[in-house]
Amino acid sequence: MRRVYFDNNATTAVDPQVxxxxxxxxxxxxxxxxxxxxxxxxARAVLEEARRQVADLIGAQPQEIVFTSGGTESDxxxxxxxxxxxxERGNHIITSAIEHxxxxxxxxxxxxxxxxxxYVPAAKNGLIKLDVLESAVKDQTILLSVMYVNxxxxxxxPLARIAELARSRKIVFHTDAVQAxxxxxxxxxxxxxDLLSLSSHKLHGPKGIGALYVRRGVRFNPLxxxxxxxxxxxxxxxxxxxxxxxxxxxxxxxxxxxxxDTRVRGLRDRLENTVxxxxxxxxxxxxxxxxxxxxxxxxxxxxxGEALLISLDFQGIAVSTGSACSSGSxxxxxxxxxxxxxxxxxxxxxxxxxxxxxxxxDVDYVLDVxxxxxxxxREMSPLYRER
Amino acid sequence: MYSPTVRRLVAELPNSGRLSGVASSRVENxxxxxxxxxxxxxxxxxxxxxxxQATGCPAAIAAGAAITIxxxxxxxxxxxxxxxxxxxxxxxxxxxxKRHGADMAVRALRQALEGGY
Numbered sequence: 001m002r003r004v005y006f007d008n009n010a011t012t013a014v015d016p017q018v019x020x021x022x023x024x025x026x027x028x029x030x031x032x033x034x035x036x037x038x039x040x041x042x043a044r045a046v047l048e049e050a051r052r053q054v055a056d057l058i059g060a061q062p063q064e065i066v067f068t069s070g071g072t073e074s075d076x077x078x079x080x081x082x083x084x085x086x087x088e089r090g091n092h093i094i095t096s097a098i099e100h101x102x103x104x105x106x107x108x109x110x111x112x113x114x115x116x117x118x119y120v121p122a123a124k125n126g127l128i129k130l131d132v133l134e135s136a137v138k139d140q141t142i143l144l145s146v147m148y149v150n151x152x153x154x155x156x157x158p159l160a161r162i163a164e165l166a167r168s169r170k171i172v173f174h175t176d177a178v179q180a181x182x183x184x185x186x187x188x189x190x191x192x193x194d195l196l197s198l199s200s201h202k203l204h205g206p207k208g209i210g211a212l213y214v215r216r217g218v219r220f221n222p223l224x225x226x227x228x229x230x231x232x233x234x235x236x237x238x239x240x241x242x243x244x245x246x247x248x249x250x251x252x253x254x255x256x257x258x259x260x261d262t263r264v265r266g267l268r269d270r271l272e273n274t275v276x277x278x279x280x281x282x283x284x285x286x287x288x289x290x291x292x293x294x295x296x297x298x299x300x301x302x303x304x305g306e307a308l309l310i311s312l313d314f315q316g317i318a319v320s321t322g323s324a325c326s327s328g329s330x331x332x333x334x335x336x337x338x339x340x341x342x343x344x345x346x347x348x349x350x351x352x353x354x355x356x357x358x359x360x361x362d363v364d365y366v367l368d369v370x371x372x373x374x375x376x377x378r379e380m381s382p383l384y385r386e387r
Numbered sequence: 388m389y390s391p392t393v394r395r396l397v398a399e400l401p402n403s404g405r406l407s408g409v410a411s412s413r414v415e416n417x418x419x420x421x422x423x424x425x426x427x428x429x430x431x432x433x434x435x436x437x438x439x440q441a442t443g444c445p446a447a448i449a450a451g452a453a454i455t456i457x458x459x460x461x462x463x464x465x466x467x468x469x470x471x472x473x474x475x476x477x478x479x480x481x482x483x484x485k486r487h488g489a490d491m492a493v494r495a496l497r498q499a500l501e502g503g504y
Contacts, residue, residue: 302442304442304443304444306445307397307443307445307448310389310394310397310398311397314394376400380403381440381441382413382440382441382442383422
């Protein structure tokens with residue numbers, strides 16, 4: 001049976017070149033980058049080279065890159081680190097209702113610690129309401145955090161416009177760009193962000209490693225305390241193989257960006273357009289224009305996402321659904337709910353997320369299997385029969 | 388999250404369909420929107436055929452399929468005595484927040500058999 005992996009927003013396969021680059025740093029060059037002997041100095045040299053590779057992908061300076069354990073730690077560090085550092089200046093934070101749980105749960109915790117948080121809603125197209133954001137700003141606002149590319153719909157937020165507002169009001173601006181880096185061009189200077197989170201395993205690097213871009217001059221309280229690693233911004237012995245992997249993944253992503261925009265976009269569009277044409281009562285969630293090239297979030301009336309996911313999985317196709325959230329509750333996707341999508345369509349939603357490793361044959365196979373699978377599920381659906 | 392049995396039942400949908408002119412029932416869960424329909428034909432005091440239709444999560448679908456498999460060939464009295472625990476055992480368990488799927492299926496079978504056949 002053919003296997004198709006269209007769940008690249010969950011994680012991606014490690015690129016074989018990334019794996020090769022990492023290998024020597026387990027058995028041979030295993031030194032601690034803080035050690036002054038040759039083993040340590042070798043690790044330090046390659047680690048700094050990786051820092052440059054990461055910086056190059058996002059238009060930053062190497063010293064503005066702090067290595068972390070991944071997107072969640074980067075988000076936690078940015079929010080908690082800036083909020084607590086600026087507490088004397090104010091206690092108000094603005095974010096959006098469609099952020100990743102790494103942002104939302106951190107904000108909820110900060111609320112318990114005395115901060116006030118405004119959650120800006122999104123319109124049906126997935127773009128956050130800028131007028132609401134603007135009117136939410138007050139003198140006590142110290143931090144603004146808006147994601148670049150939404151993980152569920154792929155919608156791209158107008159960061160440069162938000163950054164302008166943040167700059168004019170002297171508010172620190174963070175973006176969770178975990179689903180953007182390596183997929184669309186990201187230039188921190190052009191975007192005007194102060195902090196940016198990225199994750200290695202979303203761009204064909206290893207899991208357990210990520211980075212936080214911190215614009216020169218921006219101060220924050222470190223999340224982890226200990227040794228003076230990462231210029232005292234993140235304590236803990238550096239994960240050298242992971243960092244090498246992230247660096248190589250960034251270098252490859254940079255080389256492949258234009259191919260990603262054309263070839264992957266072409267595959268996604270063919271998949272989406274053919275599904276909409278062949279499968280009645282199907283629809284796209286979120287904007288079709290302001291969107292990263294590798295994601296489509298589709299709803300199929302009269303189906304249920306988890307059941308559809310299992311059925312597709314039995315036929316070798318891996319996707320994800322907003323039908324039920326990962327916390328194990330009955331609550332469906334907070335993102336699709338925030339977009340005002342009716343609950344039956346949220347329950348019947350499936351996210352296809354492609355990568356540069358996706359092929360035309362993968363799309364052909366999905367287009368062969370999906371219509372039959374949906375027809376079969378609808379045949380046994382009382383609600384679809386009665387629609 | 389879901390057992391291999393639940394996953395297989397959802398992928399294969401055994402006994403899905405409708406029967407006409409037989410005892411039937413419809414059970415709904417207003418909280419999550421699941422709908423389960425059950426159709427049972429009875430001959431000589433035994434359940435000859437059972438079919439189900441469902442709109443809902445894997446738990447509801449798998450429980451619907453499982454109740455048809457468990458009840459077919461049983462006497463009406465024995466079918467009425469099928470419990471939620473027996474169904475859960477057959478399914479190799481359900482996530483705690485999805486156990487209502489098994490409740491719905493047991494309720495649907497008892498309702499269908501109450502309605503006359």
